[in-house]
Amino acid sequence: MEIPYAVKPRPDTGLYNAKMGIWLFLASEVMLFGALFSSYILLRVNAEEGTWPHHWLNIWLGMTNTFVLIFSSVTVVLGWASLKMGRFKRYKFYQGITLLCALAFLSIKSFEYRDKFMHYEVHLKDGRIADGHLQPAETTDKTVVLEGKYVASHAELMEGALHHGGEPKIEIPRDQIVSMENYGPWHNTYTALYFTLTGLHALHVIGGAIVIFAIWGPLAKVWEQDPERYTNRVEVSGLFWHFVDLVWIFLFPVLYLL
């Protein structure tokens, strides 16, 4: 039995089912990210003076990722427009680029996550704080080696860009360490928000890329059988991809710049 309105629009809504479905889904997604953004505002605005970090993330990596997602959004619409014109090979080319962009975005994000997990704040018995990237190859049972610097207070870490490599190595005897913690989600409110928001966004990138890949590769034969249905599938997956881009457009300034 054929499912009605899977390709042709319903007379009452003027939309085919999948398009109606994706917009309802995106509406729920707006509320999901909206709730997280409102949590961010609440926590950020009420943070006591000097306790909210600034420029802890690499702006240039964030900017590169923004360019990658914008470029991928352009290739998605160009792919869809190619199908509208009946140019399947061109569509394959554009969506192939979209998939490479998704891979590039996730690679850069993984690099940023790794950087945060290797970054440690070490409190010493004499009150000093050592801050820098762990050097696992040189760290032993007796000493911890960081590539970083000593700071006098925690507040000093809040302002200004954190250094990413190229700093002197500091050797800290383990018996002098009071506490040692990396910049994971547990580090403070900012890192918790950073990992929650970007982690959820990255899951959306992965999900979107899987669907785009499935339509681009294994399901490409549908183009032969029913080109209109295939074009609709590309349109629906594209709408989701643009939403992912839209969310990042707000995440980038909020987390990296402000």
Next chain:
Amino acid sequence: MSNTHPPSAAAADTHSIEEARKHIRTYLIVGVALMCGTVLTVWASLIDFHSREMNIALALTIASTKGFLVAGFFMHLISERKMIYAVLSFTAFFFVALMYLTLFSMAHGNIVHIQ
């Protein structure tokens, strides 16, 4: 697998082939505008306005403009069906209510102290 297909078979509900052709130029212009907007956002964030609020307002204004471009042109919201506008008007209402509740809670002293 053929590389092309009769265009008439691929034509969908609202957009004709000619429209798709016309849209390509728009997509490219919007893409360039979005990239310029990104550079502008970074540049604006590095300027010292002697007020962080000013930086925040400027960054969010640019982000909102970019968001409008993505939703309006890439997602075709500027020329969509009434049903989608109806769905999104509910979303907009609840989204604004959510943000209003957040600001209302802060304005009335329900402060969350962050360590």
